[in-house]
Amino acid sequence: MTGKLHGLGVGPGDPELLTLKAHRILTSAPVIAYPAPDSGGSFARAIVSGFLRPEQTEIPIIVPMRTERFPAAEVYDKAAAEIAAHLDAGRDVAVLCEGDPFFYGSFMYLFERLGRRYPTEIVPGVSSIMASAAALGRPLAARNDVLTVIPGPLPDGEMEVLIGGAGAVAIMKVGRHFARIRALIERLGLLDAAGYCERVSLAEERVVPLAAVPGDTAPYFSTILIYKGAEAWIHALPAGKTDNAS
Structure with a gap:
């Protein structure tokens, strides 16, 4: 049995706009992944920081904030491999996404790489x-x-x-x-x-x-x-x- 991949929409910024379902999964998943810039903190993580537990493993997905194009495929390939290792070990992974995962959300790139290989659930968020x-x-x-x-x-x-x-x-x-x-x-x-x-x-x-x-x-x-x-x-x-x- 592998772990389950969750794409969690965490809304536009107010933690109180997090859905009850997203909160339940967020607080129970042993592994939390989220996009983060190469300078400064992760906005997605900041939204839910008050709900995270010290024992949870965190995977920041470093996405360069640049106006020019960068090798995005390499970023998500690396993140997908790291997440897959936890899933293969039977650990659920919750991936945070600002707003909604499937509405211009970064999670869709991980879903492309992992969604057909592992049990996956998408939790919509407030756009x-x-x-x-x-x-x-x-x-x-x-x-x-x-x-x-x-x-x-x-x-x-x-x-x-x-x-x-x-x-x-x-x-x-x-x-x-x-x-x-x-x-x-x-x-x-x-x-x-x-x-x-x-x-x-x-x-x-x-x-x-x-x-x-x-x-x-x-x-x-x-x-x-x-x-x-x-x-x-x-x-x-x-x-x-x-x-x-x-």
Whole structure:
């Protein structure tokens, strides 16, 4: 009998958004793996740090934080081999993933390597998009609205086509692309329909209309939500809130 592989969605940052099932598995698994940058701590681990036990074995998966491409396959090959050794020894392994494991989650790369070889369970987590809509105080979409999720690194041309065909839009991974994306949204006449959500569910959460955001940069953990669908009651943007008073 081998151990079981668990992909745990740990949500956008607030530990209280961890599901009961994820908490049960997290606190009982003998081995915990998680992505970590090559400098600084792991955000996924930080979310659940209050629930970890000293006797649990930890496997940090070091993923270089670079704008240029790096040999990601080698990173996940190495991590998969280390995790497989524990599974072969009969030990369950819980892999932490910010947000949801199968929604732009890093766990999918380990699932590709291990999911067909070992018993595997995926525990969904609260996506940052859902948490952002809740923080903004405006529904994502309604009735027959088409919700389109757009990665921030996409070029303007592709992004414009996607926005044009959607009733509601969520733009993720904004970060260093913020100035370009905001300029595109303004050019499309949608600035007043866009909300900006930064570090949602964390103590330093910042949620404001996009038009009110100063500067040309944004952290990686930021999302822009746009509504241009048919429901008039969704269009109004709340005044916004900011917990870091910036």
